[in-house]
Amino acid sequence: MTKATPKNIYQKIWNAHLVHEDPGQDAILYVDRHFVHEVTSPQAFEGLRLSGRKVRRPELTFATMDHNIPTTDRSGAIDDPLSAQQVETLAANCREFGIRCFDMHDRRSGIVHIIGPELGITQPGQTIVCGDSHTSTHGAFGALAFGIGTSEVEHVLATETLLQRASKTMEIRVTGKLALGVTAKDVILAIIGKIGTAGGTGFVIEYTGDVIRALSMEGRMTVCNMSIEAGARAGLISPDATTVNYLEGREFVPTDRPHAEIGAVWTRWGSDSGCTYDRTLVLRGEEIEPQVTWGTSPGMVTTIRGRTPVLAEIEDANERLAAKHALAYMGLDEGVPMTDVPVNRIFIGSCTNARIEDLRDAAKVAHGYRVHTGIDEAIVVPGSQQVKAQAEREGLDRVFRDAGFEWRESGCSMCLAMNADKLRPGDRCAATSNRNFEGRQGKGGRTHLVSPAMAVAAAVRGRFTDIREWSFK
């Protein structure tokens, strides 16, 4: 008997979830977990009502409110009537269709991509979707996870499947070791800087190599989270002992068998040795430096030792025009060293960088320092209420408060500024989130994406600072 052809993890998950495929048509792919939030779901539930359809597998569907909710005191009603209506609509839809909902008063609530993994709902080998592009985060567990539109949300609610065409696969291998002060955020920003914001279009990326293996689950989630910023359909990492250990004892992980046994099944989803990809890209971990974006697209990124671009040096006319426009929006001159750029707002949060490890990293830098007088507001928004509670048990909230940061309730907050947390026109923010688009954090606001440690360093110095030169107290 000949040995089966080695498969990569994407091919394995795809094959295992194939419900039906007619030649020349999209395949019907089964969905194992469907996360729902308040912004992209109301029209989908309305669609179900209009067509008299039910939710096929309510027990596989999990809802939470995260985009619109306040991160300040929540004991009263939500001030913004539209936000309140959207939050209430999701609660009502969940009641009507029998879906479990972690509302903002639930201790298990938080940003949807933080609580899925944290509760063990996310598991290796699953297909996971959500009406949110950062669903790719769950790929860190070796799950095929991606964002969908509202019509597709309705499709999944009604059928527990999705119509899909197989993607191409790309291996991004990060070899060697990261230098001290270089984090998962810098790895993914460096990757996007290299391949561009459309470099992953049409692909599912598997991240491999010693650097990825050495990352914690928190770090892996940061990397997979921003796969979408590289244009990829999804990003994933083959499960290993780190994955299995992280999930042990979490609420939704099965306990009917010994965890080691479950873990052994999970790790079999990993890519076979000798499997192939449509494209492979290799980065050396040692060459990755702390990153900071200068423009209005995550691909407009340089190192902390870098400068804003000089337009005459950009060959492509479209790129040059885009850079010119971005510099004007960002209020930056050409050729300015990033360490000369001052900031007045700090945002530590989002599904990219608001897990416990991110807060620990940030607190280490903040410890014993004070936020610079030029900073108008510096906020820390934990990714979930469980992260918040854990951080408080460790005394991290005290470190942040003592340094002059505000300590908030969990939520998406100023990553997309749908709630009250937003930049004013002209504000310049060091943010640990994922998008530096024009107006993303508030109309006229200027966003620079960095790691949590770099955001704190910028808060203390009032300008971007090389974290590798930090004196920790």
Add this chain to the structure above:
Amino acid sequence: MEPFKRLRGVVAPLEALNVDTDQIIPKQFLKRIERTGYEDFLFFDWRYLDDGKTPNPAFEMNATRYRGASILLAKDNFGCGSSREHAPWALHDYGIRAVLAPSFADIFYNNCFNNGMLPIRLPSATIDRLFKDVRAQDGYELTISLIDQQIVAPDGSVFSFEIDPFLKERLLQGWDQIGLTLRHEDKIAEYEQRQR
């Protein structure tokens, strides 16, 4: 869903790389729970001055000559960023039925087909030429035939485009995706049975 077969319409140019869905429709307009009524919010931050009401004269699409446009001419990686279907909804409500660009972000591309809209990938050189032609001629219109996979310009030039045959059929027929899938409901039930 309304079928898409043939479209003749005014072309509006939008010259920017990586136009993200936050630009197509900013977040403050995602709080509504309705599926329609987004036309005034399209390209909001670019389209209006700071008062949020006065049309921005510097925004090219605001020019009278592009009024009533049903075809949008765009640049690389159009529709990147968030998965919000409000982006195609806003374009659709504004009157856009087809978007021409060298490349599109994946989720946006899929979302178009669920709203009876046709995103067309064309070579960069063709797109650049169309930008020139559109600006050179008032009332510039293109005719798009999905059946023939062709775009015809006023001077008679013809540009062919590629499209996945299944997506093409879906648009031509105006098929509802859920209806399509539920024809295979037995297969879904079988799959679920196997997983037990």
